[in-house]
Amino acid sequence: MSHIRPRCFQLLCLVLLSLIPHAAAQTIDDLNQRWHDTFVALKNGQQDTADALFKNFNQDLRLYLQKNNADWRVEFLAGSLECQFSQWRSTGAGILRSVLQNNRDLNEKGKAQLSSWLTACTAENHASGSTPDAPTADIIDVAVHVQTPGIHSFGKAGYLDNSEHISGAAVSPLPVNELLARRVPISEPQRALDAALARYPGSVGSTIAGFTVATDKYRGADSASGIGRCLQSYLAPLKQEFEIDRSEYVVTVYAAPWIDQVYDNARKLHGLTLPQGVVAYSVLEDMSLSGLGSPTGCGSLAHELVHLLIKPKFPMSPAWLEEGLASEVAVSSARSDQFEFSWSWRDAMLEQNIALRPTVANLLETSWGDFNAAGREDLPRAAALQAMAAVFIRYLDTQGKLKEVYFAARDQHITADLSQYRSYGEILEKTFVKSADDIDHDFDAWFKKQQASRLKDTPAPRKCNGPVQGPCPDLKQTAN
Ligand SMILES: [Zn+2]
Known part of the structure; x- marks a missing residue:
């Protein structure tokens, strides 16, 4: 030019x-x-x-x-x-x-x-x-x-066997324009359904509340509509609590019954080779979610839904906040207009890798790249970071500070006209009226108290054999 x-x-x-x-x-x-x-x-x-x-x-x-x-x-x-x-x-x-x-x-x-x-x-x-x-x-x-070429997708980390725990952002060779052309306005659900079924051979589907869900034929169309309803239940609390709106485009969901199908779909639908351990991923360019899901367990897909829908109002969200929130939403109970967060396998993961827990101040400095493991030996660090991000969201919620911190990070970190800047640490210290070190000590005490009350009621989780010292939730838990 x-x-x-x-x-x-x-x-x-x-x-x-x-x-x-x-x-x-x-x-x-x-x-x-x-x-x-x-x-x-x-x-x-x-x-x-x-x-x-x-x-x-x-x-x-x-x-x-x-x-x-x-x-x-x-x-x-x-x-x-x-x-x-x-x-x-x-x-x-x-x-x-x-x-x-x-x-x-x-x-x-x-x-x-x-x-x-x-x-x-x-x-x-x-x-x-x-x-x-x-x-x-x-x-x-x-x-x-x-710039990294191609599309970017974000996968939810999960356990598929006793040793792998990987979260990956994969890059697709598919042309971005081809993916953008797949977007269908929310007013044309039938067109979105026809297109999804054509892309996913041997599938049945349903459209509900702005979602088009395609899943394997043997599960039946009722299963597809059940997954749509499951995802729909997250929309009201996302809007009510975090001003995260539904999309103006149909969100297309490719819900697989087992993990091999997720990997197969990723290759066929998006040219993606998913890193081992990823159970769901999302692609903003074509407004799609793909992963394990059922009418009674669509948490992994809901995690990806947060990644998709957060963008319009919060395009430069920090990893600790977006990834932490998406992870907690995935294991939450979605009430009519709010989320209920509770102890989950993320907490157990943090408990098992507590020596690698980043301090609150360090967490707030992390980048998206930090959430990916650089190799097998780096898995425990990445796992501890992912767990800390999620559990810290729950901590903020129990302190009654989650929404205040979320909106301050969205609107005050860099103001809308890019004329003022405030670090996440400053935002947190102002919200709590405490230093980041004091907040870290409080978090530590709160987490230990959670562990203690948990131990009274529940037996300790079984440990995995592998590079990550953590519990071994089964696939159903992982998908939630
Ligand atoms: Zn994620």
Whole structure:
């Protein structure tokens, strides 16, 4: 993409800028152009012009964000530009830090580039307009090279045998446009059902409450509608408690009766080879869930439903919150308009790996990548982290703080206009009026009390033989 940039002297530029009403940025490319123009002015030492252009960038950014979500690219543009202006630098650094932590799209090269921008922003002798690398002609074009290709799916970790516990984000080679074309508006459920049955050979299906469910023929259409009703029961509490709305598209559910079928479906439907241990996954691009599920046990699918539906209002949610909430929803009782969380196999997992439990402060710093095991030897750490995220959600709930923390993380970590930043640690400390260390001690005491009262009533869980020291819930428990 080529950009024509006017050459002008500083004062003349300022006059021109004030006389020409600039069109509001409609696209990310428009914002990118304003970002680049501001950098050019800074590099040329035209501070007044840069100030005016930065003001324009922020005005356009607000207009853009009225109609679009702030993804990592927009946050990068805003944060890196804020880093160039001394009074905005700490906000810019916070936003860049947040992008590094919460994005799910950047590959290793992208993360490395972002890190160097953050390092430059926080350097003591930061010079305006200085960047780790000269700003490229178009940062958004560059995104092609720093972004993980293909679609992203999130799998729920689970036990399938006595040794594996893996959560994986898999990447599909399927073209994104092909997947987007599968989306069907909620007003056309029959079209969604016909399409789902055609994609899942030997299936029967049903549509209910915005869900289309396809499952194996031998289970019968009643089973499909039962799974739809099971998932439907999660919608009201998601909306009531967390403002997580149903989709404007039909959510297509491929519910398999056994795990081999989940893996087979993943290959055929999405070109995915699932990591061993994953029992369900979701794909935002075609609004689908796939995994083990039955009319009386659709927890794994509900876990994935949280991942799908949280995005419109909370696109850059942190892993500790989204993964923790999805995991607790999966094992909750969904009442008419609220969730009831209780002791589950996640707590037992934390109990068995307590020595590896991250502190609350460390949990709040974790990225999506941290939730995946880097190899077999890393499984216990990942398992302890996943369990901690889930149990911490339950802790927040019992303290009456879950909703407050959720909405503060959504709305105050980075404000809607990307002009203010507050770390998750600051949010938590403000909510509890306590230091993160004190909250960690409280969590520890609360969890031990939970264990003690649990031990009085229930025999200790059987231990697994394998790299993860944990209980061995059967498949039914895992799927809930
Ligand atoms: Zn998940």
